[in-house]
Amino acid sequence: MMRAVLTAIALLVVGVVGGLIGLVLVKGLPGVSGSLLWSAAERLGEAGGLRPVLTSTVVIVGGAILLVVPIGLSAATWLQEYAPPSLWVEQVRRLIEALAGIPSVLYGLFGFSLFAVGLGWGWSHLTAMATLALMLLPMVIQTGAEALRTVPDELREGARALGATRWETVRYSLFPAAAPGIVTGVLLALGRALGESAAVLLTAGGDLRQPQSLLDQGRPLAAHLYHLTILDADPNRIWATAAVLVGLVLIVQLTASWLGARLQR
Amino acid sequence: MLRAVTLGVAALVWLIGLDFLWEARPAMTALWGWDWRPALGRFGIPALIGGSLMVAGGAILVALPIGIGVALYLTEFAGPRRNRWLQRLLQVLAGMPSVVIGSLGWIYLVRAMGDRSDGLRLVITFGLLGLLILPTVATLGASALNALPPGYREGAIALGATRWQAVQRLLLPAARAGLFQATLLAFGRAIGETMIVLLTVRRDYAGFAYGMPAVQPVTSAIAMEIPTSVGIHRAALFGAGAVLLGLSLLMGAIARRFGRP
Numbered sequence: 001m002m003r004a005v006l007t008a009i010a011l012l013v014v015g016v017v018g019g020l021i022g023l024v025l026v027k028g029l030p031g032v033s034g035s036l037l038w039s040a041a042e043r044l045g046e047a048g049g050l051r052p053v054l055t056s057t058v059v060i061v062g063g064a065i066l067l068v069v070p071i072g073l074s075a076a077t078w079l080q081e082y083a084p085p086s087l088w089v090e091q092v093r094r095l096i097e098a099l100a101g102i103p104s105v106l107y108g109l110f111g112f113s114l115f116a117v118g119l120g121w122g123w124s125h126l127t128a129m130a131t132l133a134l135m136l137l138p139m140v141i142q143t144g145a146e147a148l149r150t151v152p153d154e155l156r157e158g159a160r161a162l163g164a165t166r167w168e169t170v171r172y173s174l175f176p177a178a179a180p181g182i183v184t185g186v187l188l189a190l191g192r193a194l195g196e197s198a199a200v201l202l203t204a205g206g207d208l209r210q211p212q213s214l215l216d217q218g219r220p221l222a223a224h225l226y227h228l229t230i231l232d233a234d235p236n237r238i239w240a241t242a243a244v245l246v247g248l249v250l251i252v253q254l255t256a257s258w259l260g261a262r263l264q265r
Numbered sequence: 266m267l268r269a270v271t272l273g274v275a276a277l278v279w280l281i282g283l284d285f286l287w288e289a290r291p292a293m294t295a296l297w298g299w300d301w302r303p304a305l306g307r308f309g310i311p312a313l314i315g316g317s318l319m320v321a322g323g324a325i326l327v328a329l330p331i332g333i334g335v336a337l338y339l340t341e342f343a344g345p346r347r348n349r350w351l352q353r354l355l356q357v358l359a360g361m362p363s364v365v366i367g368s369l370g371w372i373y374l375v376r377a378m379g380d381r382s383d384g385l386r387l388v389i390t391f392g393l394l395g396l397l398i399l400p401t402v403a404t405l406g407a408s409a410l411n412a413l414p415p416g417y418r419e420g421a422i423a424l425g426a427t428r429w430q431a432v433q434r435l436l437l438p439a440a441r442a443g444l445f446q447a448t449l450l451a452f453g454r455a456i457g458e459t460m461i462v463l464l465t466v467r468r469d470y471a472g473f474a475y476g477m478p479a480v481q482p483v484t485s486a487i488a489m490e491i492p493t494s495v496g497i498h499r500a501a502l503f504g505a506g507a508v509l510l511g512l513s514l515l516m517g518a519i520a521r522r523f524g525r526p
Contacts, residue, residue: 001429002428002429002432003342003428005334006334006335006337006338006341006342007338007342009331009334009335009338010334010335010338010339010343010351012331013331013335013351013354013355013399013403014351014354016396017354017355017357017358018354020361020366020369021357021361023369024365024369071270071274074266074267074270074271075267075270075271075274077267078267078268078270078271079271082267082268083268083271091275092271092272092275094521095275095276095277095278096271096274096275097517097521098278098514098517098518099274099275099277099278100517101453101513101514101516101517102278102281102457102510102513102514103456103457103458103459103484103509103513104457104459105457105459105484105487105488106281106285106457106487106506106509106510106513107281108487108488109285109487109491109502109503109506110280110281110284110285112491113284113285113288113503114284134277137274137277138274141274191360192360194362195360195361195362195363195364195365196362197362197363197364197459197460198459198460198463198484198488201488202487202488202491202492222362222364223364225362225364225365225368226364226367226368226460226463226464228368229367229368229371229372229464230464232376235372238368238372242365242368242369245362245364245365246361246362246365249360249361249362250357253356253357253360257353257356
């Protein structure tokens, strides 16, 4: 009896999730074509293609990743390899954990206040990029530190025994060993950035012209999907846009979990 | 150098909080009513917080029974193969951009069912938000149940308990700290989620200035109103952001305390 009920619940969840993804791909993929991906947008995105949207996506998401990786890995390395075991370091760890729990819309609000208004960057690619980088920091730090934690101590001791400095040990011994774990974490961050809309809506503006500079407004894919929905645009167009977004996120996710699985072997 | 970077990142929590309070300062005294209707110049932050708690509470009511059901299926009945596939599916759901769920929900549920009833919109919001936090409840719940010593199960069955009795009398109570932690984290995600409520909750509520104020959570109010807000309205939005920040941090802190037995 209990088994039947729980199986039914599990099947229901499988059905809903499978249905959701299947629906998006089945209804959306037929509408995805070269001209949709490469031509300019017309009439607020209700006609024409996704070129400005995809350009903004690549610039904002790519820029955020380029910003977050060096900062995040520095912090992860310090926490895992350099930090002394003490109470205040524990507090620092806790603060970074707390960052991970802050809702993305509040990162957007902070980015709006600091970058757009405070620094005068306005709604722009630059503002959105910096905001997303802040949002992704805790994720990159935590996965990076975890990847370094799983490197066996023999590697550390071996490198030090050969006379390597602490930094040389990190650079030539630990980073290569931890690389797959670090890359998996960065891919997860990439997937999160691709799907993020709340923080972007508050920082990137909404223009659909082909962006010319980092200080132009822009509208990445997830935000575009929101705008199309509230415009009540042609459903086929919404499906196609959703399919491009879901497709990209799935590719990134599957690559990450494939890497993660290889890692465990 | 590395240390400076790390400390800088950690200081971000304080920086964000102080920035919100600073921006909210012009409105500090005027914000305590239970009424949020910008068109009338009423900026009661408690109304938004109430909206957030209500929406997140509804989502928990949906996600908790289903999520714990899935967790029990995973730990008690699914073989290793099904377990792996179901976990993978939950992972995919967890990574699904919330705007996609909100967008489809809007097209198929909200718009399809007509625009009349705010109550219906609210129920739809509960359901979609519940779907979004389902992976959190299910995976954390499953790991809480998995962490129990196998002797619990075996002992109960050996004493003649049925599967259901073992689950109900022994396993669920024994794992309650972990299940409570899962619920808190899911609740924290639900009050912070923006896109679903932005798409399903009434967007044109400012025009309803003279009727009943519609349910509006903090997140969608911020996302919708910041671009056009000025003066005390903007300050009030930052104030609401500060309260939401405090709530999320509190929720996370309590959850972490339960995580360490």
